[in-house]
Amino acid sequence: MAHLLELEDLTVSYNRVPALHHVSLQLRCGSCVGLLGPNGAGKTTLIKAIAGLVPLETGRIRLHGHEVRASARTVAYLPQRGGVDWDFPLTVRGLVEMGRYPALGLFGRFTEEDHRIVDDALRVMRLSDYADRHINALSGGQQQRAFLARSWAQQAHVYLLDEPFNGLDKTAQKDLTDALHRLAADHKLVIVSHHHLETVPDIFDHVVMLNGELVVAGKTSEVFTPERVAETFSIEVFSGVHAHGHGHGHHH
């Protein structure tokens, strides 16, 4: 029962406007969870709260029964691709090696074990052939996987991804989906904010539907229904468009 990420009564506000309002939920390791909701529903905020990047107004976050702190290496945050300086002088291997820095501290030397972990991360994310490339010479999907490999090298248990499917073509989407499923199969907890409702059942085994507050959380096959989607997207101003545009044809 301990392999859980527990969010208890989470509230996060910006300038006194709550982005997340008293959200409580439990997520089990080994699942691939989609965070769904309209713009401004608090998807990114929830991810940042778990990553320890925004202060909590109320509530707490526990992993395996222990409080998660900002310094927890067990939680890996992946930035949106647009926010990364891809001209930074860094190879794919260099990026993945960064995942070992927190464990090594300031002076710890790279041991055989560290190199093995880095190689392992590259292999799991199918990047071994690209290890010596500059990060700018990767495709969009490969860039996502490079960051996933870095988190793997960090030996993270919880992977937080903010809209990683944005701007990926069909092949790259399939590729990233497979990578996320490999992580979940390895008992990691993968949490992804997402807004293409059509692809939800293919990618996620669990969904969390947000609208500032928690609408519903559970198995995709059970809770990802047209009614719930309509409920999630109907409270916001843009809801009508979303509910009609995406609210059908996704559930079988």
Added chain:
Amino acid sequence: MTWLPDALQYEFFQRALLGCLLVGFTNGFLSAYIILRRLALLADALSHSLLPGLAAGAIFFGLAPAGLFVGALVAGVLVCLGGVLISRSSRLKDEAAIGALYTMAFALGILLLRYSSVRVDLEHFLFGNILGLSDFDLWMNYAISLLIVGLLVVLHRPLLLTLFEPSVAQSQGVPVNALQLLLMAMIVLAMISSLQAVGVVLSLGLLILPGATLYLLSDDFGVIAWGGGILGAAGSCAGLFLSHWLDVSSGPVIVMVLGACFIASYLFSPKYGIVTRLLRPPHLHEQSYERWGTKNQRDHPRIAASVAADAKNKADAPASENARPSA
């Protein structure tokens, strides 16, 4: 080449050379961090904000170097902290906040200099004079170089994480804000240490040009940082000799030498130089054939025609066609 040993036998010139090595290396090493963290404009702002500190130092302590040093340090740190404070507590971004503060500081500095009774040679602080390095200046250069290079080496990993992706670094428990403040403090210190050598304005050249040059030459962070240090030191020394030989002031010549290296790498860098890129063929001919050509060349008339033209060119000029080895 008789001028070289001649100059070297003078003590003031030996001091100047040592100063060049220290200041050039330290600034050049720090330069990589400034370029990658996009702090060049901030460094510019800080260089101007040193002025009121120098003026206040002169008013309170006279022209003693220690007083000027403390004044400049306090002024730089105040503008830094003030800028960060304003950007954190309002919707202004930090470059606007620091821009607002440094112009105020600069204006205050000019007023202080003009209406104080202390006669300060403004030109000296604007352009420096490396041939007049005092013992204090040299010791300060030693201390600051040791501190900055030491900190950068010790904090290499967390700094690299912060430079590349601050939010990920923060989620890994790296004290991102503290490191960014530390980096600003190091910029202020480096600038103060190069004041006497090249002056307030030109110190910026030492802090930006080596990193910018190496950034266009290499994709390896270590090469950019250490290479920047070496280029800074070598360029400063070369500039010093050149200025002695030409009998002109050293600061501008040092910056011009580093500037020439920067322009050269902008134009001719093997990978990122604009001339190099212009001279290269517009696309990867051979590789493209390998990928698409063999599959399509029979069906696609345009590719077939281009292959035929290639073959004809090769037949016409077989000896000179090194660029296209074999189809």
